[in-house]
Amino acid sequence: MTTSIMNAGKAIRPENHTAQRIGKVLLYVALILLSVVTLIPFVWMLSSSLKLDREVFEFPIRWIPQVFHWENYSLIWTKAPMLMYFKNTAIVALSVTFIQTMTSSFAAYAFAKLEFKGRDTLFMCYIATIAVPWQAYMIPQFIEFRAIGLYDKLTAIMVLQAFSAFGVFLMRQFYRGIPTELCEAARIDGLSEYGIWARIMLPLSKAAIATLVIFTFIGTWNDYMGPMIYLTTESVKTVQVGLRRFIQENSSDYHLIMAASMVSLIPVSVVFLCLQRYFIEGIATSGLKG
């Protein structure tokens, strides 16, 4: 019985080999096709951004423009204060990322490693609000912000994003994986709780912090709804609402809109390409535990 199976295996092996090779080729063809389909809007965006407005909808599509109109990319800066939008967004995204990461990992340490009365109740508050969509409470929040003078201020967008329950949850999950004995040993050695957090927990949680940093940075950079509700003055607008205004004001300058859109994608693309490993691995682990 055993030999017959082995013989059968031997008999089909050569055929199997070519079949495998064909399979491999098909796999690559499928992957390349899928990638092309995924990237086509970006390619079209890039190609249109280098054309004249009347060339954008030419039929059939000319993927490579006859003449490259690089001047589109210098024109957009004169049509809207793009640089200011970038500066504002950078300020918001960097401060949100900093506050979020620091306060979350600080709080997560207490939730994961310290014992005190009311810990679980307090943590339940956090968990419960993860399930509550922001859209359900954004109106009272808006009124609150307006009452304390944050309406139309960049600070509003910072505060809006900086204290999310998600950050605390993510960091706590990670800290729970670090052995408590480490903290106890440090305590015996006379390290204060703050010392343990700064010198043991923080260095050990680089991967989790990297994930949280990228999540927060990209999320804040791309946020549209928050700035749309809060920001009206030109000088405080972020890239997303600024780009939206640019689109509305130059609605038939398709080529310029595409150029401005291209530019707006650059910072996040750079961050993503440099740190994509942390981002994707972070989703794979935290997403599953959700």
Added chain:
Amino acid sequence: MSQYTLSREAKRRKGSLERKKTLVALSFIAPNFIGFALFTLIPVVIAVFMSMTEWNGGKLSDMHWVGLSNYEALFAVPQRYIDRLDNPNFFSILGLFFDKVDLGIALKNTVTYTLITVPLTLVCSIALALVLNKAVKGAVAFRAILFFPYVSSTVAICVCWNFMMMKNGPINQLLMLFGSTFNKTWTADSNMAIWAIIIVSVWKSMGYYMVIYLAALQGIPRELYEAATVDGANKWQQFTHITLPQLSPTTFFVSVMLVIGCFKVYDTVALMTAGGPGRATKMLVTYIIDVFNAFNYGSACAIAMVLLVLVLSVTLIQFRMEKKFSAD
């Protein structure tokens, strides 16, 4: 006597130690919790009360209690429509609610959008994950490419898709090659507008869920496939009898996330169709924003509560089912 005072002393010391411990712990939590309580917890509580008031955002003293009348107004079918019915019964009035009343239309559109987007995204992300899960050279690069739409700005990609789906845009041109006669701008056509939003949503989020599926695929024990091969199962049988069942907890989790995400859809709709043409793509959140922009704050909060109830019931189902999954 002395022993008694000693133990009291010890107790006192122990108590103060406990207090100190709690204080240290609270000092860790405070920076985040103060922000969290002020800007999330309190607004959540206020939202419930505000949905039972009427207020135009002016002076706070103008706010007044109206009980459930905001909800009544949202769910009410105007009498003039009912009068026109030949045979007014519960079902025909419910039909009117979903056809004529703003909230009904927003609910119908949101649910339609959800029912199409969720399965499409699931199928696409599983397919992508299966292809990427094979050991291929450049898997990291392919993964990054397929993931890229997820991190790109919604404003930029929505305007790009809008242009591509214009009357004489590249997508209609391409479809024409396949014999389509559709030559309208997608987002201006009341039947196609929702499809435009669905296509962009699926395209944008499939890479994200692909990553989750990839992790899940790598968790399936190889022995299962080896055993199946020995038993003579072909690839398709292996897929339906091993891969899919093994992925089911992930599929459940992803579906819940997707459903909640779909209920909250706003950016794509606001940027592509603004809820139009007419009310063809009016969603729950676009409706909230419309009412909010019209300064009907109480009413907007009431719609927000409808959204909250929907999202919380999905979460509750998730909790129940997850217990079942872990019990199995």
